Amino acid sequence: MSNDSEKSTDTDMEVQPKHHRYPFCVVWTPLPIISWFFPFIGHMGIATSKGVIRDFAGSYYVSENDMAFGWPTMYWQLSPDKVPGGIEAFDRAIKEASDEYRTHTHNICCDNCHSHVALALNTMQYNNKSNWNMVHLATMMIFKGKWDGISGFLHQYLPFMIVVGLLVGIALIFP
Numbered sequence: 001m002s003n004d005s006e007k008s009t010d011t012d013m014e015v016q017p018k019h020h021r022y023p024f025c026v027v028w029t030p031l032p033i034i035s036w037f038f039p040f041i042g043h044m045g046i047a048t049s050k051g052v053i054r055d056f057a058g059s060y061y062v063s064e065n066d067m068a069f070g071w072p073t074m075y076w077q078l079s080p081d082k083v084p085g086g087i088e089a090f091d092r093a094i095k096e097a098s099d100e101y102r103t104h105t106h107n108i109c110c111d112n113c114h115s116h117v118a119l120a121l122n123t124m125q126y127n128n129k130s131n132w133n134m135v136h137l138a139t140m141m142i143f144k145g146k147w148d149g150i151s152g153f154l155h156q157y158l159p160f161m162i163v164v165g166l167l168v169g170i171a172l173i174f175p
Contacts, residue, residue, distance in 0.1 A: 013077065017148040020071055021051030024080055024090065026117055027072035028141050029155075036159040040142060043069045044113045046094055046120050049080065049087045054098045056116035059106040062098040068113075073152035074145040082127045093124035114138065 015022050025047045034041050045055030045067055057068035083090045097120035104111055114134030121132040147153045 022047040022075050023049055023051040024078045025075040028074040029069050029072050031069055036163050039157055039160040044117050046117045048091050048094055054094055056101045056113045062101050073155045074147055076141055076145045083124045089124050094120045096123055
């Protein structure tokens with residue numbers, strides 16, 4: 001059985017959160033306020049074979065190694081073996097998607113950071129697919145993503161737990 005994070009090439013696949021390097025990864029970080037109420041909603045980027053993160057950070061802007069809402073709290077490592085054309089095709093697809101999204105207006109509902117990552121995966125034909133979309137990517141992050149440790153988990157869920165605790169407390173005080 002194959003695992004998306006198997007090391008099957010000579011390329012360095014080591015994820016190094018302390019150095020902000022996430023080779024071959026889709027990365028995730030919470031959005032202020034929105035993620036406090038809906039922790040399954042967040043900001044997404046994709047990293048090159050060298051671990052450099054690209055994210056569609058706003059209209060006409062794709063950042064490089066400076067995520068719009070902070071460093072990743074979660075990542076899903078992809079396998080370069082699942083890209084026809086290998087590592088070069090992987091990096092080229094991220095560059096092409098980034099170049100394209102530098103011409104887009106950001107729309108939080110339908111043309112956003114998830115769409116940028118989906119275009120990169122569709123361009124590289126990751127896992128022989130060309131129908132990646134924001135819902136599928138968010139689902140994959142939930143089920144295949146790994147936390148950057150306990151701090152990543154807390155960064156994502158602690159604000160939500162505080163909001164829920166406050167709401168429950170208010171409901172108990174004022175029935």
